Amino acid sequence: MIRSLLLLLAAPWVVSAAPRLPRIVSINPCVDAVLARVADPAQIVGISHYSQDVRATSVPLSWAGRFKATSGTAEEVVALRPDVVLAGAHVEPATIAALKRLKIRLVQYPVPASVAESVAQVGEIATATGHADRGNVLAARIAAAAAPSTARPVGALVWQGNGLVPGSGTLTDDLLKRAGFRNMSAAYGLKQWDVLPLEYLVADPPRVLLSTAPEGVQDDRMTGHPAVRRLAQHITVAAYPTRLMNCGGPTIIAAMARLRQVRAQVAS
Structure with missing residues (x-):
């Protein structure tokens, strides 16, 4: 009886001790494509406007339409109050300065030049979302799909x-x-x-x-x-x-x- 009571009293503490997943803004459509598969929708507070453009998107429009889209300006990004901003290699200097001033973490990913580099990026993005395990699953799928052919070139x-x-x-x-x-x-x-x-x-x-x-x-x-x-x-x-x-x-x-x-x- 006493043990059961102690467990009940401890339960709220256990729940509150669970780490809060970061609020994420992506300003890169390629990052969006990874987030769609590794992040919880609730933690995505912004995506790239390119992901809502049928000519440029790398994700289903039905998925992209669920989120606020930005063009990556400092005003748009800061207004969403993210914990971390995920971007490509090129970000407007004003946006970088604003994020640095407000101590909002910015992570930039260059264009991958190989499957190996892309798989590594998937792992990094998944880790940034708090779902490294999902990143491992996606990375394995990519590696399997890209297994080298033995056919004559x-x-x-x-x-x-x-x-x-x-x-x-x-x-x-x-x-x-x-x-x-x-x-x-x-x-x-x-x-x-x-x-x-x-x-x-x-x-x-x-x-x-x-x-x-x-x-x-x-x-x-x-x-x-x-x-x-x-x-x-x-x-x-x-x-x-x-x-x-x-x-x-x-x-x-x-x-x-x-x-x-x-x-x-x-x-x-």
Whole structure:
């Protein structure tokens, strides 16, 4: 009887001793994508306005619509009274100064250049939310999705509407290799991020061209050009949505699924 009473008296103390989860504001859409999978909705008090833009989001709009969105200005962020602000590599100096003055923690994450770097970021973001265990689960899913292919590499190039090509040292380059492709960027003498003119592409096309133009779009200035459409008679031209290039983290799972699908198409 006495023991039961003591346990009841101790219970409120045990509950009050539980650490409070931090209030989080994210001003980066790629961070939002990780938060959607590791954080409690109640602790997210703000997300990036890009996550509510169908052209830029890396999360379902139905999820993004549940939260206050900001453009990352000091006034907007401070008004939400966060414990921690999670951001990308570039943050307005005024926002940094305001957060520092108010002693609000700011954590910035650079654009990951590999799956390994992205997995590490997932762990860091999950830890910042107080849910390191959920981060471990997500990291394991990403690592499994990005397991290297044993197939013979096939030459491929990711070509965006303005001719921009991701080269060596980018996350896209790492994903291509893991999916069984060889990034042909270097063969054209391109740098890490560089532009490949249409004429060079047509003169010496890769075995696989991954176009970021949506399937069926004919009015894009370069990826919708008739010369590119004619290439499909001789090489594999496949859609690779821009949204798969915007972020690492959980986006890697969808990106690898698409790349493996194209690789299987080439093999068949």
